[in-house]
Amino acid sequence: MALIATQPLLCNTRCPIVPRPAPFNPNPPSLSLSHPHLYPCKHPCKTWLATSFSILHTPKPLHSTAIVCHSSRRKSTAMVSTSEEGEDGSLRRVFQVALWAAEAVYILWLFLLPYAPGDPVWAISSSTINDLIGLSLNFFFILPLTNAVGIRLIDAPVLHPMSEGLFNFVIGWTLMFAPLLFTDCKRDRYKGSLDVLWGLQMFLTNTFLIPYMAIRLNEADADGTPSKRSPLGSVMTNGAAIVGLVGGAVCLLSAIWALYGRMNGDFGSITDRWQFLVSYLGSERLAYAFIWDIGFYSIFQPWLIGGNLQNVQKSKVGLVSYLRFIPVVGLVAYLLFLDLEGEQ
Numbered sequence: 001m002a003l004i005a006t007q008p009l010l011c012n013t014r015c016p017i018v019p020r021p022a023p024f025n026p027n028p029p030s031l032s033l034s035h036p037h038l039y040p041c042k043h044p045c046k047t048w049l050a051t052s053f054s055i056l057h058t059p060k061p062l063h064s065t066a067i068v069c070h071s072s073r074r075k076s077t078a079m080v081s082t083s084e085e086g087e088d089g090s091l092r093r094v095f096q097v098a099l100w101a102a103e104a105v106y107i108l109w110l111f112l113l114p115y116a117p118g119d120p121v122w123a124i125s126s127s128t129i130n131d132l133i134g135l136s137l138n139f140f141f142i143l144p145l146t147n148a149v150g151i152r153l154i155d156a157p158v159l160h161p162m163s164e165g166l167f168n169f170v171i172g173w174t175l176m177f178a179p180l181l182f183t184d185c186k187r188d189r190y191k192g193s194l195d196v197l198w199g200l201q202m203f204l205t206n207t208f209l210i211p212y213m214a215i216r217l218n219e220a221d222a223d224g225t226p227s228k229r230s231p232l233g234s235v236m237t238n239g240a241a242i243v244g245l246v247g248g249a250v251c252l253l254s255a256i257w258a259l260y261g262r263m264n265g266d267f268g269s270i271t272d273r274w275q276f277l278v279s280y281l282g283s284e285r286l287a288y289a290f291i292w293d294i295g296f297y298s299i300f301q302p303w304l305i306g307g308n309l310q311n312v313q314k315s316k317v318g319l320v321s322y323l324r325f326i327p328v329v330g331l332v333a334y335l336l337f338l339d340l341e342g343e344q
Contacts, residue, residue: 092217099214102296106206110289118285132286134159135167140250141257161267162277163287165258170290172250173297174202176331177209179240180304182233183311183338186216188226195232205293213300237340244335251328298327305334313339 111121119125134157138144141164143156178198181187187194190212200208229237236243258277259270267273280287305324312320316337324330 096214096217099210099217103207103210103214106210106292110285110292116285117282117288120285124285128284128286131159131163131284133157135164138164138168139171140168141253144261158262158265160273160276160280161261161265162258162273163280165254165256165261166277166280166287166290168257169251169254170205170293170297171202172247172254173294173328173331174205175250176243176247176328176335177201177297178236179243179335179338180301180308180331181212182229182237183240183308184216184304185308185310186220189218189220190215193230195230205289206296209300210296213303237338240335240338240340244332247335248328248332294327301327301331305330308334311338313337 109116114120114123119128137154138156138159143154144164146153147156181194181198190197197208197212259273268276281291282288302324305320309317309321312334316333320330320333320337323333
């Protein structure tokens with residue numbers, strides 16, 4: 001059995017789409033359910049005869065369906081891309097302003113103003129200078145360890161193990177930032193020398209790292225041609241695994257030394273050493289600044305590693321992505337699993 005039906009097809013113009021009008025018939029059929037109907041169009045003074053067509057009848061009720069064109073609802077890809085770039089640019093500027101503000105606070109609070117614990121740079125005491133020289137001589141515990149095995153070319157200064165451990169922990173962590181900076185995909189946006197930057201970072205830590213983090217957020221150059229890596233950068237990059245092992249070992253040794261170093265000296269138990277650390281942080285500007293450095297490093301490490309996961313061996317990306325949030329450990333993992341061939 002067949003059912004005679006008529007169906008207007010709709011587009012987004014909201015006018016029915018109908019076939020050409022039928023040839024003139026001097027004896028038009030009467031309007032009934034079995035004949036085609038006249039449908040008015042939205043354009044005035046025009047009425048077209050809808051053509052009948054047949055469809056197979058099924059036991060289920062027949063529902064008329066309007067076919068609607070959705071092409072006008074699609075958004076332009078270019079408009080979406082422009083909107084996303086605008087949002088990224090605004091967020092980038094917010095981060096840059098925050099970083100430059102952090103740099104200003106870092107310099108004013110830790111170097112110039114007298115309100116933080118200890119003495120500012122312009123009023124530094126002789127005892128602080130002597131401690132700084134002694135800590136530098138005990139760099140990476142080389143002198144204390146060589147003295148311990150009987151090698152005494154130079155006698156290591158005897159300082160509190162907590163201060164030595166804190167100093168070398170920060171310096172060991174700073175050492176491992178070198179390969180990370182030299183493999184940063186945005187390093188070319190910094191127009192200065194990365195060799196000088198990292199060299200100054202070894203002595204003044206975040207005083208120079210914070211500006212780098214802000215400058216690397218600048219827009220990339222139009223050519224996008226990567227610059228040639230310096231000899232120091234090549235050494236640090238090719239030996240990234242060694243740098244990671246050395247830096248990680250120094251950080252671990254620093255923690256152990258702070259708790260158990262110089263046990264034959266009059267430095268007390270672990271509880272006494274902890275009390276000394278609290279007092280040390282509240283009275284010495286150098287120690288107080290190290291806490292700031294540890295805080296900034298804990299932010300910058302996952303930030304930089306997360307933006308350079310393409311440099312990691314593919315099989316280790318997931319592991320490094322997870323470990324990057326753990327201070328020191330994440331950076332050691334990045335350096336150990338750095339894909340040198342892919343990065344080059």
